[in-house]
Amino acid sequence: MNAIEVRDLRRVFRATIGTIRRRTKEVVAVDGISFDVRDGELFGLLGPNGAGKTTTVKMLTTLLIPTGGTATILGHDVVQGAGSIRPRIGFIFGGERGLYWRLSAKDNLRYFADLYHMDPDIAKRRLPELLELVGLTGREDEKVEGYSRGMRQRLHVARCLLHDPQVLFLDEPTMGLDPVGARELRQVIQNMVSQDKTVFLTTHYMFEADALCERVAVINHGQIVALDSPEGLKGHVEDLSVIEVEVFGIAPAMVDALRQMADVDTVSVEDRDQKQSLRIHSPLGSAIVPQIMQRLDGNGARVGRVTVREPTLEDAYVRLVGGEV
Amino acid sequence: MKQLSNSVRIFLGGAVLSYKALFRWFRLEPYLATKIIAPLNQILFFTLLGSFATGPDTASFYAIGNAIQLTAMSGIYGVTMSIGGERNEGTLIYLFGSPANRLLTFLGRALVHIVDGMLGVIIGLTWTGLLLGIDYSQANLSALGLTIFITTVSTSGLGLLMGCLSLVTVNVMFINNTIYFLLLVFSGANVPLAKFPVWVQQAAHLLPLTRGIQAARLIISGSTFVDVAPLLAGEALIGVVYVFVGYILFSWFEITAKRRGTLEAY
Amino acid sequence: MIANLRVIRTTFELDLKQQAVDLFMIFGVVIQPLLIAIMAIYMLSERDASRGIYVVVGSGMTGLWTSLLFRGAFNINAERFMGTLEGIVASPSALATVVIGKTLASVTLSLLSMIFSYGLASLVFRLPLSVAQPVPFLLSLLVMVPTFIAFGLLISPLMAVNLSLSGWVNALEYPMYILGGFLFPILLLPGWSNPLSYVLAPYWAARVLHATSSGVATPADVLLSWAMMLLLGILYIAASYRLFKVVLRRARVDATLSLM
Numbered sequence: 001m002n003a004i005e006v007r008d009l010r011r012v013f014r015a016t017i018g019t020i021r022r023r024t025k026e027v028v029a030v031d032g033i034s035f036d037v038r039d040g041e042l043f044g045l046l047g048p049n050g051a052g053k054t055t056t057v058k059m060l061t062t063l064l065i066p067t068g069g070t071a072t073i074l075g076h077d078v079v080q081g082a083g084s085i086r087p088r089i090g091f092i093f094g095g096e097r098g099l100y101w102r103l104s105a106k107d108n109l110r111y112f113a114d115l116y117h118m119d120p121d122i123a124k125r126r127l128p129e130l131l132e133l134v135g136l137t138g139r140e141d142e143k144v145e146g147y148s149r150g151m152r153q154r155l156h157v158a159r160c161l162l163h164d165p166q167v168l169f170l171d172e173p174t175m176g177l178d179p180v181g182a183r184e185l186r187q188v189i190q191n192m193v194s195q196d197k198t199v200f201l202t203t204h205y206m207f208e209a210d211a212l213c214e215r216v217a218v219i220n221h222g223q224i225v226a227l228d229s230p231e232g233l234k235g236h237v238e239d240l241s242v243i244e245v246e247v248f249g250i251a252p253a254m255v256d257a258l259r260q261m262a263d264v265d266t267v268s269v270e271d272r273d274q275k276q277s278l279r280i281h282s283p284l285g286s287a288i289v290p291q292i293m294q295r296l297d298g299n300g301a302r303v304g305r306v307t308v309r310e311p312t313l314e315d316a317y318v319r320l321v322g323g324e325v
Numbered sequence: 326m327k328q329l330s331n332s333v334r335i336f337l338g339g340a341v342l343s344y345k346a347l348f349r350w351f352r353l354e355p356y357l358a359t360k361i362i363a364p365l366n367q368i369l370f371f372t373l374l375g376s377f378a379t380g381p382d383t384a385s386f387y388a389i390g391n392a393i394q395l396t397a398m399s400g401i402y403g404v405t406m407s408i409g410g411e412r413n414e415g416t417l418i419y420l421f422g423s424p425a426n427r428l429l430t431f432l433g434r435a436l437v438h439i440v441d442g443m444l445g446v447i448i449g450l451t452w453t454g455l456l457l458g459i460d461y462s463q464a465n466l467s468a469l470g471l472t473i474f475i476t477t478v479s480t481s482g483l484g485l486l487m488g489c490l491s492l493v494t495v496n497v498m499f500i501n502n503t504i505y506f507l508l509l510v511f512s513g514a515n516v517p518l519a520k521f522p523v524w525v526q527q528a529a530h531l532l533p534l535t536r537g538i539q540a541a542r543l544i545i546s547g548s549t550f551v552d553v554a555p556l557l558a559g560e561a562l563i564g565v566v567y568v569f570v571g572y573i574l575f576s577w578f579e580i581t582a583k584r585r586g587t588l589e590a591y
Numbered sequence: 592m593i594a595n596l597r598v599i600r601t602t603f604e605l606d607l608k609q610q611a612v613d614l615f616m617i618f619g620v621v622i623q624p625l626l627i628a629i630m631a632i633y634m635l636s637e638r639d640a641s642r643g644i645y646v647v648v649g650s651g652m653t654g655l656w657t658s659l660l661f662r663g664a665f666n667i668n669a670e671r672f673m674g675t676l677e678g679i680v681a682s683p684s685a686l687a688t689v690v691i692g693k694t695l696a697s698v699t700l701s702l703l704s705m706i707f708s709y710g711l712a713s714l715v716f717r718l719p720l721s722v723a724q725p726v727p728f729l730l731s732l733l734v735m736v737p738t739f740i741a742f743g744l745l746i747s748p749l750m751a752v753n754l755s756l757s758g759w760v761n762a763l764e765y766p767m768y769i770l771g772g773f774l775f776p777i778l779l780l781p782g783w784s785n786p787l788s789y790v791l792a793p794y795w796a797a798r799v800l801h802a803t804s805s806g807v808a809t810p811a812d813v814l815l816s817w818a819m820m821l822l823l824g825i826l827y828i829a830a831s832y833r834l835f836k837v838v839l840r841r842a843r844v845d846a847t848l849s850l851m
Contacts, residue, residue, distance in 0.1 A: 013846055061681050065843045086683045102609050114601040115689075117680040159678075203766025247707035355758040371630075377775035378634040380796035499614040506626045516633040 003074055003167050003198035004037035004060065011055050019156030029055040031222035032069060036201060042193045044213035045202040048321055054093070055204040057171045060200065061091045065174055073167060081207040087116060090160035094172035098150060101145035105155050108144060109162060116163040123162070130158040136189070150181035157188055167198045174208065186212060206314035216313075220321040232314050237311035237319050240265055241285030241308060243292065245278040246304030254299055259297070265290055268318050275304060281311070337433065364395045364445060365452045371515050372457060385459045389545055390514035392449035393538045396477045397508050399442035400533075402501045404484030405491055407434045408575075431566075435481045443475040463547035471543060475557050477538030479564025480508075483533050486571035492578055513538050533567065536560040598684045601763030602692025603699075610700055619661055624654035625711055631774050632716055633736050642803040643718030649774035652797050656767045657700040659739060664757040665744035666693045672750070677689070679736040680842065687744065687835050694743030700734055707840070722807025731803060734817050737797045741793055741824035741831070748834035752841065771797050792823040804816070 030052045037307055045053050058064040060071055062082040070077065076084040092098075100108050105128065105220040113123035131137045134154040144152060147168040155174065170189065174182040182285045189212060192199055205211055208231045209216045218226040218233070250269070256320060258280065259267045265281040282288045296303050335568040368391045375387030487504055491497040509515065511525065512534035518526050529535050539561045540553040601734040612614045617749035635642045667690065679689055713717045722728045750757040770775065770784065771793040777785060788794040799816035802808035 063677055063681050063843065064846060083683070086681060089681075091681065093677070098678055099676060100605075100673065103605060107605060111601055111605055112678065112682070114594075114597045115679060115684045117597075117683050120597070352757050358762040362762040363765075364770075367764060370765040371768050373769060373779050374631065374775050375634060377638075377779055379637060485809045496614045499618055502615075502618045503622060506623060510626050510630050515630050520633045520636065 001039045002036045003039045003041070004035075004043075004071070004200060006036070006056075006060075006071045007034050008069035008071070009034070009056070009059060009066050009071055011052075011059060011064060012067045013216040017313065020182065028222055030059070032065075033217075033219065033224045034069075035217050035227055037147050037198060039198055040193065040196045041215065042199045042201065042213050044187070044209040044216040045219055046204065046206065046209045046317060047202075047219035048204055051219045051321075053112070053204075053219060054171055055222075056219070057091070057093075057169050057200070057202055059088060061169050063085060074146075082131065082141045084224050087164050089169065090155045091156045091164065091169040092153075092171060092173050094153075094175040096149065099144050099152060099155060100160075102143060104141045104143055105131070105147075106140040108155065109140075109159060112159050113162055118163050122265045126164075127164060130161055133161070134158045137185075138295035150177055153177055153185065156295070157185065161192070162179070165197070165199065168192060170199065170201045171274070172203055174203070206312075206317045210313040218317060218320045226316075231318075233316045234311060234313055235316075237281065237316045239281070239283050240281040240311055240315070240317050240319070242304075242309050242311050243278075243282060243285070243289060244307045244309065245280065245292065245296070246275055247278055247296065247308070248275050248302040248304065249301075250276055250278070250296075250301050254296070256302060257299075258292065258295060261288075261291065266319050266322065279315070279318065281315060327433070342413060360398075360445060360447060364392075364398065364449050365456075367395070368389055368449055368452060372453075375515060383451075384457060385545070386517075386542065386549065387515055388453040388457050389450070389457050389542050390512075390538050391509075392453055393446055393473070393476060393541045394509055394512060394514040394534060395445045395449045396442040396473070396480050397505050397534065399438040399488065400477060400480030400484045401505050401508070402436050402445065402484075402565055403438035403441060403495060404481045405412075405488040405501050407438065407505075408485070408488030408491065413508065435485060438484070439474075439477050439481055442481065443473050446473050459545070461545060464545045465548075468550040468553065469544050470540065471550075472537055472540045472557060473562075476541075477560050477562070478535060479533035479537065479560050479567065482567030482571065483565040486567050489571050489574040489578065492575075508532060511535075517591055530559075531563070533563050537547065592689075595684065597628075597731045598688045599692040599695065599757075602689050604692045606696035607699065608697040609721075610696055616658065616662070617684045619657040620654045620704045621707055623657060625707055627653055628708045628711055632712065632718070643712050643716075644722060645801060646718075646774070647705060647708045647712050647720065647798045648799070648804055650708045651702070652771065652773040652793060652800075653768050654704030654708075655698065655701040655739065656771070656773075656793055657703075657764055658697045659743050659746065660760055660763055660767070662697040663694065663743045664750040664760045666690050666747040667751035668754065668757060670796040680839065686839070687831070690744055691740060694740045694747070695736075696740050697743065700808050701817075702732075722804045724803040724808055726799065727801040727808060731799045731813070731817070732794070735822050736812045738792045738796065738820040738824040738827075741827040744831040745809045745834065747836045748831055751838050752834060767791065767793060770794060773797050789819070790823065792820050792827070795819040795823070837838065 009030055010028070010032050013027045013029055015025050015027065031235050033052075033056065035043075045056060047053050055064065059066050059078060060073060060080055062085055065079055069080070072078065072081075074088055076082075100111070109127050109130070110123070113120075113127070119124075128137070131140050134157050136151065136154055136158065139147075139151070144155065145153070150167045151163065155175075157173075160170075173189070177185060185210065189199060189201070201209075201213065211228065215227065215229050217224050218235060226236065228235075255267055255269055255278070258264060258278070259270065263282050264286050265283070267281075268279045270277045270279065280288075280292065289306060289308065293306075368388055371389045371391050372384050376384050379386075397543045450459075450461075454461055483504070487500055491500055494500065511521075512532055513529065514534070518529055518535070521529065536556040540556040540560070543553050543556075544550075604771045629648045631650060632642070666674065667686070670679060670689075679686055681803065709720065715722050745837050750760075769780065770777065770791055771794075772788065777788050777794070780788075795816045799808065799820075800811055802816075804810055
């Protein structure tokens with residue numbers, strides 16, 4: 001049984017620009033995507049910022065109506081059957097907002113319990129259980145405005161689980177959390193799946209998708225460019241080795257020149273404080289290192305450490321999104 | 326000489342900044358709503374209420390009273406915000422750390438609101454002429470203009486003082502709203518001062534606007550400049566006192582904050 | 592059904608909590624009406640003796656309207672800015688039920704302003720404050736509550752649909768005091784404005800409250816006012832029903848109204 005079925009889903013945004021001469025601009029945020037998510041699966045949607053992840057989630061959670069295509073959640077259409085879907089799903093959108101800052105955590109949860117038409121007796125029982133689950137017991141009477149980022153995110157988790165939904169949508173849930181908080185949250189997510197809930201997770205952290213998801217769809221520019229298990233996705237880059245070069249201050253023109261080289265598949269650059277980390281994919285592996293060094297030295301770039309390694313899911317992802325991480 | 330040009334620069338700089346801040350969000354609709362329609366509505370309401378209370382022939386009493394009182398919209402809201410707003414933005418701390426002459430910075434900010442305030446009053450008086458048929462033919466217009474100017478400045482003086490107070494309280498808007506309405510009640514805009522108990526009348530004369538409104542009413546019904554000169558002098562004096570006290574308070578806050586190390590509170 | 596009532600009740604409680612400590616609301620619901628009452632008491636001192644209750648009712652109405660207007664304009668918009676509107680729209684509860692709860696909180700709090708004015712008039716000014724026809728008066732207050740809720744239900748989506756309209760709230764305060772005949776009869780207004788008054792429920796509320804408190808109301812008057820309030824209430828609800836649909840369509844279909 002599929003919890004989520006998506007067929008050719010499309011969402012176009014029309015914006016009018018200018019006050020005197022008005023032009024309409026059309027942005028295709030989601031461009032005909034299709035996939036299924038099985039009951040009880042932990043499914044990941046991975047992609048860079050602006051790829052269409054959040055728009056997809058909004059359509060699946062009945063906040064946006066698709067411009068084209070169809071989607072069903074638990075057999076109900078997201079447009080026609082929104083009323084049947086809403087009590088059965090829960091969602092978190094990453095970020096600070098979505099809670100009432102002037103109210104306490106307990107009042108926030110009470111409110112959402114009522115919004116979700118929960119039986120008051122059940123709500124009364126579940127509230128302390130959930131506070132316990134997310135580690136907020138003892139602080140539930142404090143106003144949310146005094147909470148740290150991590151605590152707010154945990155309250156979001158409690159909120160979305162309150163009415164015991166069958167399908168959960170988590171949109172970049174660990175964004176902005178410290179590593180400890182993020183790890184704890186991932187643990188909670190795994191627990192959800194062990195309770196037979198279906199979890200649809202969006203993220204742009206590759207290692208997160210790798211660690212948590214059974215299957216991952218990679219999305220870029222509104223289209224799905226790959227859909228497979230993390231292992232399967234790594235297969236996309238089996239033929240490639242990854243050469244990681246530490247450089248200090250490299251010009252974009254130099255990076256482009258590297259990209260033009262024969263036998264270089266993709267080059268991505270990651271900024272880390274004073275230095276940059278170049279990640280070069282090439283089927284030649286260590287054999288291509290001398291050529292790369294020649295290019296870099298010849299142009300006066302200062303080079304640090306060089307390593308050659310096997311590709312990870314992250315590399316598969318980089319390749320799939322064409323290096324534009 | 327350099328001192329003078331520096332001073333002018335600080336003064337005008339503050340004025341330009343204030344102007345930009347005021348009009349950063351300039352859009353026709355909110356301006357129309359707040360500066361032209363809302364004041365008219367206030368005049369209409371109280372003039373109608375006044376006509377109901379004391380007869381239609383007394384309409385001009387209320388119309389003029391409210392039109393002049395409108396200067397408090399800029400003098401209080403505008404000026405108080407220009408100081409309290411600095412605090413909200415967190416930029417006050419930079420002002421405190423600068424060598425700029427405080428008084429000039431202070432006054433420069435008020436300049437824009439003074440112009441804005443006078444404009445508001447003139448718009449208000451125009452409405453009374455157009456819609457309520459108030460007769461301005463007897464009025465010495467330059468005396469009226471001077472009255473508007475002095476009253477606006479003195480009200481802004483109160484605004485500067487309120488602005489300083491808003492540095493230590495939480496809710497600037499609450500102060501603004503309350504002062505604005507207290508002025509409306511006790512300045513004689515709607516209630517002839519003679520109706521209040523004596524001690525209230527005395528307190529009312531410590532406020533700006535009280536003498537200014539009286540003067541305006543006299544001028545419009547034909548009094549000469551000489552007749553109202555004492556009132557205008559009194560109004561001007563009140564304004565100076567408020568600016569002075571406000572400035573002292575402002576400096577005191579700065580010194581205290583620096584001494585106690587509580588600048589971050591600002 | 593019961594679940595919806597629970598939503599209304601919880602929203603009511605929580606919004607009441609928040610409004611009661613909101614200085615802006617305290618000004619609009621307590622201080623401003625009191626200051627208006629003071630002015631009116633002095634200004635009307637040469638008119639008849641029942642002005643005590645007249646001013647109490649009138650200034651109370653101003654507090655009610657100010658609260659309905661300012662709060663109503665931000666019921667939906669505030670949720671939007673806080674990022675909580677999505678949570679409501681995606682829930683099984685209708686947006687309208689949340690707005691009803693909030694409006695009920697506003698109306699309840701602003702009835703307070705009538706109580707404060709009453710205290711002012713009796714304790715400070717020692718004015719005679721008897722309500723001549725207490726039963727019709729109280730019943731009129733009861734009829735007024737759902738009518739004002741219906742009005743609030745209209746204002747919120749209207750201001751949400753057109754955000755720039757909410758910039759006009761400052762300009763809409765006094766006109767209602769004027770057209771509603773809160774502190775002076777609409778006889779003073781030009782005849783062409785009367786139809787405007789007649790389609791405003793607050794006018795009928797003020798009319799019947801003034802009439803019953805000063806003792807001049809006939810049964811026909813009272814029933815007419817109640818009938819108009821209820822009729823207008825129904826019209827407001829019908830209009831707001833359409834407006835809520837527009838709000839949701841713009842949010843979900845056109846995506847021109849960001850839920851965030």
